[in-house]
Amino acid sequence: MKPEIITFTTISLDGGISRPGEKTRLSSSRDFERQHLLRSMVDAVMVGANTVLIDDPLLTVRLPGYSGRQPWRIVIDSRLRTSPEARVYDTSKAPTILVTSNENKGKVSGYEARGVRVVFVNKQGEWLDLDEAVRKLMDEYGIRKILVEGGGVLIGTLLMQGLIDELIVTISPVLLGKNKTPYIRVELDKPIKLLLEKAEIDRVTGEITLHYRPVYTA
Template sequence: MYERPFVLHFSTMTIDGRIASATGYSILSCKFDKLRLYLLRGMVNAVMVGASTVNIDNPRLARRIGDVKPYYRVVVDGRLSTSPNARVYNDTSVPTIVFTGGSAPREKIEELRRRGVEVVVVGEGHRVNLGDALRILLENYGVKRVLVEGGGVLAHSLHRERLVDELRVTIAPVLFAAGRSIVDDPEGRGFTEWPASPRLSLECHEVCPCGHCIHLVYRVRDAQCCPVSTPPPRCLADRILRAARL
């Protein structure tokens, strides 16, 4: 059993578990929930997203409250399907690391490296070995805490391999009925029964200062490997209110 960073999965979702509608609409966070995200980013060494999040949302992933160092943006893209013109690759305020598979196009790897992006091949074919990627983040980059922001496919892979230590969700008062799920298996199987699901224990719950959303914090009881760090503070309502007054 190897050591790895503490992995925290954070997402804002609808009451029916969607992070985006069928048309791709994904604006769910109130101003306080955005502050929660920025506070969490300030407490970790890396924020991790999948290829779909980069392609659809085109985030910068740079804004945060706090100054924990080191701080990296991490993209998991087994096929290198993301555009080299994505903001996460062209904003130089924060270094970016891309983990990709062994079959990734060589010309795309070189293009990203010319832009100052670190590209690490870890895994065979178009699959990224997530356990190895986390170990590399710890050993080569000094990353002790990772914040996973999406999307659903990456989240499913991490949960399936029991590489998530904590799940934090903000539930917005919205129903989509279709669209992208917080945890999404592209093969359509999912966790087929209760014993197959990660075992979660509720550690904290609080009503968002907006009065309409609920924030829940779950510990993953059957996470694998040995995280080298502890979780960030779990109940952040007071810090969020202080940040809102700044």
């Protein structure tokens, strides 16, 4: 058994998720509300190290009047490039788990001092074994539903390992142009067929939200 994994990403019409190295806002306030509503419905929100380095996100649910539980925040950082001072590691706001390589045992006291839990996993080639990571997150922390918010490396490596159950993509009416960070930032070793489950058009903002289920073949 593994947790259910959903991704939520806002992309430009030309397939980008941000301008290089910049905090880029692609979402309208209605898209932001969709994202925060989804956060309120999962056990954990997950991001990759670059997203923490560039955006310094809080990853909490911030909806007007919301006083419910805050989901776990999970950061995938195999080389400990994120600063323990990042906002996501302020555990007074919500609990946080750092997922890193077994090779970093003994090097995580700066994060633990802020109350961050750490899950150590093996590498699978160049990347962390995310299948091992999500199973540990379920067994050790009871995390059964994860919302992955990006970026493009994390979504790509989860797809390569056949772990994503649903891809939610909102197309924002903008073209980001050259040097953008792509939605999928790794070379997939084979094509993955997607079944369209739902499509919604927001005529006020011009955003289109698509829900896909990946079909993995052996």
